[in-house]
Amino acid sequence: MQEEIINIKNEAVAQISSAQDNAELEELRASYLGRNGKFTLLVKKIKDVPQNARKEYGMTLNDAKKTIENLITNKKQELIKSLTEKRDWFDLSIPGVKPKLGHTHPLRTVLNKVTDIFKYLGYQVADGPEIETDYYNFEALNIPKDHPARDTQMTFYTNTENILRTQTSAMQGRVMEKMKPPFRVLVPGRCFRYEQVDASHGFEFWQVEGFVLDKDIKLTDLFGTIDYVLKELFGKKIKLKYATTNFPFVEPGVDTYMSCTICGGRGCSFCKKTGWSEIMPAGMIHPNVLKMAKIDTKIWGGFAFAIGLSRIVNLRYQIKDLRTLATPDLRILSQF
Amino acid sequence: MLVPISWLKDFVKIKLPLKDLMWKMTEVGLTCESFKKIGDETILDVEVTPNRPDWMGIIGIAREVAAIQGLKIKDLKLKDLPKKSASLPIKLIPNFNLFERWTGIIIKDVEIKPSPKWLADRIRLMGHEPINNVIDITNYVMYEFGIPMHAFDYDEILGAEMKVQKSLGKEEFKSVDGLDYILPKDAIVIKDVERIIDLAGIKGGANSGINNASKNIFLHITINNPVLIRRASIALGLRSEASAIYERGPDKGGVIAALNRATGLILDLAGGEVASETIDLKKTVISDWPLAISFEKLEKVLGIKIPTREVIGILERLNLNPSIKGGGIICTIPTYRGDLKIEEDLIEEVARIYGYNKFPKTLPTGRQASEKIPYFFDGSIHQKLREILISSGYSEVMTFSLISTELIENCLLSPKDHVTLENPVSLDYEHMRTSLIPSLLAGIKINRDEKVLLFELDKIFPEEDYKLSGVVKGLTFREFKGSIDIILEKLNVENFEIEFETSEPFWHPTKRARIRIDKEITGSFGEINPQVLSNLGIKGVIYAFEFEVAALNKHSQKIIFKPVSEFPPQIEDLTLTFPPKTRIGEVIKLIPNSKLTDIYKDSYTFRVRYQDPKKTLTDKEVEEIRNKILSKIKSKLGGILKN
Numbered sequence: 019m020q021e022e023i024i025n026i027k028n029e030a031v032a033q034i035s036s037a038q039d040n041a042e043l044e045e046l047r048a049s050y051l052g053r054n055g056k057f058t059l060l061v062k063k064i065k066d067v068p069q070n071a072r073k074e075y076g077m078t079l080n081d082a083k084k085t086i087e088n089l090i091t092n093k094k095q096e097l098i099k100s101l102t103e104k105r106d107w108f109d110l111s112i113p114g115v116k117p118k119l120g121h122t123h124p125l126r127t128v129l130n131k132v133t134d135i136f137k138y139l140g141y142q143v144a145d146g147p148e149i150e151t152d153y154y155n156f157e158a159l160n161i162p163k164d165h166p167a168r169d170t171q172m173t174f175y176t177n178t179e180n181i182l183r184t185q186t187s188a189m190q191g192r193v194m195e196k197m198k199p200p201f202r203v204l205v206p207g208r209c210f211r212y213e214q215v216d217a218s219h220g221f222e223f224w225q226v227e228g229f230v231l232d233k234d235i236k237l238t239d240l241f242g243t244i245d246y247v248l249k250e251l252f253g254k255k256i257k258l259k260y261a262t263t264n265f266p267f268v269e270p271g272v273d274t275y276m277s278c279t280i281c282g283g284r285g286c287s288f289c290k291k292t293g294w295s296e297i298m299p300a301g302m303i304h305p306n307v308l309k310m311a312k313i314d315t316k317i318w319g320g321f322a323f324a325i326g327l328s329r330i331v332n333l334r335y336q337i338k339d340l341r342t343l344a345t346p347d348l349r350i351l352s353q354f
Numbered sequence: 355m356l357v358p359i360s361w362l363k364d365f366v367k368i369k370l371p372l373k374d375l376m377w378k379m380t381e382v383g384l385t386c387e388s389f390k391k392i393g394d395e396t397i398l399d400v401e402v403t404p405n406r407p408d409w410m411g412i413i414g415i416a417r418e419v420a421a422i423q424g425l426k427i428k429d430l431k432l433k434d435l436p437k438k439s440a441s442l443p444i445k446l447i448p449n450f451n452l453f454e455r456w457t458g459i460i461i462k463d464v465e466i467k468p469s470p471k472w473l474a475d476r477i478r479l480m481g482h483e484p485i486n487n488v489i490d491i492t493n494y495v496m497y498e499f500g501i502p503m504h505a506f507d508y509d510e511i512l513g514a515e516m517k518v519q520k521s522l523g524k525e526e527f528k529s530v531d532g533l534d535y536i537l538p539k540d541a542i543v544i545k546d547v548e549r550i551i552d553l554a555g556i557k558g559g560a561n562s563g564i565n566n567a568s569k570n571i572f573l574h575i576t577i578n579n580p581v582l583i584r585r586a587s588i589a590l591g592l593r594s595e596a597s598a599i600y601e602r603g604p605d606k607g608g609v610i611a612a613l614n615r616a617t618g619l620i621l622d623l624a625g626g627e628v629a630s631e632t633i634d635l636k637k638t639v640i641s642d643w644p645l646a647i648s649f650e651k652l653e654k655v656l657g658i659k660i661p662t663r664e665v666i667g668i669l670e671r672l673n674l675n676p677s678i679k680g681g682g683i684i685c686t687i688p689t690y691r692g693d694l695k696i697e698e699d700l701i702e703e704v705a706r707i708y709g710y711n712k713f714p715k716t717l718p719t720g721r722q723a724s725e726k727i728p729y730f731f732d733g734s735i736h737q738k739l740r741e742i743l744i745s746s747g748y749s750e751v752m753t754f755s756l757i758s759t760e761l762i763e764n765c766l767l768s769p770k771d772h773v774t775l776e777n778p779v780s781l782d783y784e785h786m787r788t789s790l791i792p793s794l795l796a797g798i799k800i801n802r803d804e805k806v807l808l809f810e811l812d813k814i815f816p817e818e819d820y821k822l823s824g825v826v827k828g829l830t831f832r833e834f835k836g837s838i839d840i841i842l843e844k845l846n847v848e849n850f851e852i853e854f855e856t857s858e859p860f861w862h863p864t865k866r867a868r869i870r871i872d873k874e875i876t877g878s879f880g881e882i883n884p885q886v887l888s889n890l891g892i893k894g895v896i897y898a899f900e901f902e903v904a905a906l907n908k909h910s911q912k913i914i915f916k917p918v919s920e921f922p923p924q925i926e927d928l929t930l931t932f933p934p935k936t937r938i939g940e941v942i943k944l945i946p947n948s949k950l951t952d953i954y955k956d957s958y959t960f961r962v963r964y965q966d967p968k969k970t971l972t973d974k975e976v977e978e979i980r981n982k983i984l985s986k987i988k989s990k991l992g993g994i995l996k997n
Binding site for chain 1 (some may be wrong): 380381382383385387601654655656657658698699701702705706710711713714715718721722728730740743744747749750751752753754755756773774775778779780786794797800801806807808809813818
């Protein structure tokens with residue numbers, strides 16, 4: 019019986035000292051000391067040992083087990099030491115195998131960023147119809163039929179009685195007639211205009227409309243909002259300047275020029291060589307717009323603005339052709 | 355509008371360097387981003403907004419340039435016209451709904467000849483070729499005053515009678531430049547006793563135009579109904595410089611001065627004598643009007659207090675004749691500023707001349723909406739779906755809502771079921787899509803990679819419901835199906851049924867299905883019809899899905915955390931065989947905590963994980979569970995254990 023212990027122990031010692039790694043050592047530990055390990059079986063055999071030899075048997079067995087345990091522990095240490103001391107050269111510059119992720123569309127990335135900025139300023143996002151009535155798209159915005167301002171927003175007519183919205187501003191009337199101020203609203207969405215397609219014009223483009231109504235909204239609030247938002251989007255280094263403009267739904271009307279981020283203001287084809295890009299038309303909401311939504315202009319006033327989202331995306335990524343964004347080509351999309 | 359600097363200088367001194375002038379003009383609303391040089395002349399190109407007819411003339415622009423620089427405009431010194439020295443009759447039959455004001459004069463015995471050089475040069479600077487002295491003068495005065503006028507050959511006004519009326523439609527009309535038109539209904543026309551001789555506000559008639567033989571002329575200015583002019587010029591596709599002014603509504607009060615200016619030039623350059631009184635037909639007296647602005651409102655809207663002296667100064671520079679009255683200012687608005695109607699208009703005048711770029715910047719103080727706004731958009735499900743797909747390897751595309759008849763028909767859909775544009779810009783973009791899959795297939799077509807996974811999340815029409823669609827190339831069916839499984843799993847959608855049918859014709863006739871959750875159809879998926887692929891020139895097998903986003907959102911269950919079992923599982927593989935056409939998707943529903951690991955011929959191997967949250971399962975307990983599962987599979991689906 020003692021001999022069996024010694025034999026198994028010797029066998030284990032030999033195997034442990036020639037083990038190559040931790041896994042092998044763990045396997046050896048299981049095969050000798052585990053639930054069905056060889057020593058465990060020897061422990062179970064103690065009942066077959068004559069009463070007078072049991073004590074010695076037990077001691078020998080315990081010694082052997084302890085020896086094996088120690089050997090395994092020491093061998094592990096030895097292995098770790100040899101791993102750290104070997105100082106193998108290993109090429110960490112080798113290219114990895116990339117996990118196969120898809121790509122977020124750049125317009126979406128910018129839209130999410132814009133939305134986040136405005137949510138921080140207390141705006142809620144509204145979603146409105148792309149197939150819109152003439153009333154909300156024009157008349158509720160103080161652009162009656164036959165108004166020359168309609169020329170700047172050439173319209174697609176559909177075989178239903180409705181049109182494709184030319185501006186997300188169409189949501190002003192819809193929201194205002196349904197809810198009492200105060201509110202701050204952001205409306206991202208597609209717009210459509212009858213324009214021949216070229217590098218800087220698209221018949222489908224994205225716009226983000228925003229409007230704020232409250233008792234005490236001032237022109238300086240509009241300038242401040244534009245300044246805050248564009249600097250959040252493009253960084254503090256951009257330059258902004260404001261000019262008067264005319265849209266029938268605002269008075270006073272404001273146009274925003276941003277230093278061209280493509281050429282850095284030196285002048286390029288994107289900014290028509292002016293160094294400036296017209297980026298965010300805005301203004302104080304015209305009292306006629308409020309009156310049409312039955313809002314008391316003696317109490318309430320506000321501002322509205324529109325961000326040409328497609329244009330902003332192009333400026334941000336230096337994309338010179340507006341058509342690029344709508345092309346479902348992975349050579350384009352995988353860059354983002 | 356082109357503005358030659360030398361002409362502008364007739365009326366105003368220019369102190370600012372050109373670049374500064376251009377920006378200051380832009381800042382006050384007279385957008386000027388480019389100029390060109392012709393010889394020594396610099397010609398500004400300005401964009402005139404629809405509210406400013408006065409900027410359609412050099413004088414109006416000079417007034418603005420003077421205001422910017424704080425200068426006075428040099429007024430045009432108009433000579434007194436010689437008294438009427440001959441007499442030719444004319445009878446004008448007005449209609450004040452069509453012509454609000456109709457002003458004219460007859461000049462006898464003019465000599466039609468080429469314009470002198472200074473006049474011809476200025477006409478050329480404005481981008482036109484000179485024609486003859488009289489016509490060039492009418493154009494010259496239009497450019498100067500922003501008020502269109504027209505000269506007739508008096509002897510061609512048959513019966514010496516002019517009657518303004520609406521066209522009936524379909525009349526033929528030859529314009530003074532020799533083009534033939536068929537008139538729309540309700541254009542404003544002038545008739546003599548026999549013929550239409552003028553398409554008012556748009557083009558003169560060939561039959562009564564000035565030619566080299568003309569001797570006597572009738573010169574007139576009409577203030578037309580802008581809506582009718584606009585409609586007619588759009589219907590005819592004929593936008594002239596005059597119609598652009600008429601749409602904006604020219605200065606009703608300035609017509610006598612403009613007529614005098616033109617008459618004086620004609621007498622100087624073409625000779626002749628005045629042969630009628632100045633005719634001036636108008637319904638009402640046209641005069642300046644008062645407009646008030648309160649200091650309180652001014653400060654409230656602008657957010658800053660501009661000193662009263664400065665406000666007065668600004669309004670004076672704009673010739674608005676301000677005087678302080680009570681808590682505000684009363685202005686007298688000259689007739690050429692028809693855009694100034696309400697207090698807000700005056701507030702803009704003050705702000706823009708004060709200078710937008712001098713304003714401080716603030717953020718709105720105060721309140722936000724206390725409840726959800728109408729049309730509130732919760733994009734969180736959209737964002738979640740995008741994240742699932744992008745991390746599954748799909749790339750997001752954002753294509754056009756408008757698609758072509760060809761693409762619709764190639765996808766076996768019918769253009770008739772689509773909202774269609776009456777005036778498409780191109781046949782490639784004619785219909786509002788009813789599914790996102792055609793656009794995605796077009797995307798598959800242009801990508802040459804072996805594996806292409808695209809998705810789009812956007813609206814379909816006319817419902818304007820959001821759909822989530824994906825299309826893949828180069829994946830096996832099970833690799834593709836995994837993305838549907840993961841969407842349903844991540845949204846924690848339970849109790850969905852896969853029905854082996856779909857309604858859209860772009861699916862393969864048998865390899866397609868729809869997903870029903872609680873009786874509601876939530877989406878479809880499968881292989882794209884080979885006919886569609888052949889139509890589009892796409893090779894290989896293409897799989898696609900299209901989900902209703904709102905339905906997915908509705909059936910997405912909140913995730914409830916299940917505690918992790920401390921007790922070890924038992925894991926085993928079960929290989930089963932089934933009768934033909936068994937739905938393995940139904941089988942797996944009967945084996946909890948399992949996944950399909952292998953398919954070999956008719957054998958399906960499932961790795962099953964037996965685990966209890968409260969105890970370690972004994973072999974006997976596992977056997978009981980296994981037997982229960984197997985007997986259910988056998989009785990419901992006829993599946994038999996193989997190993």
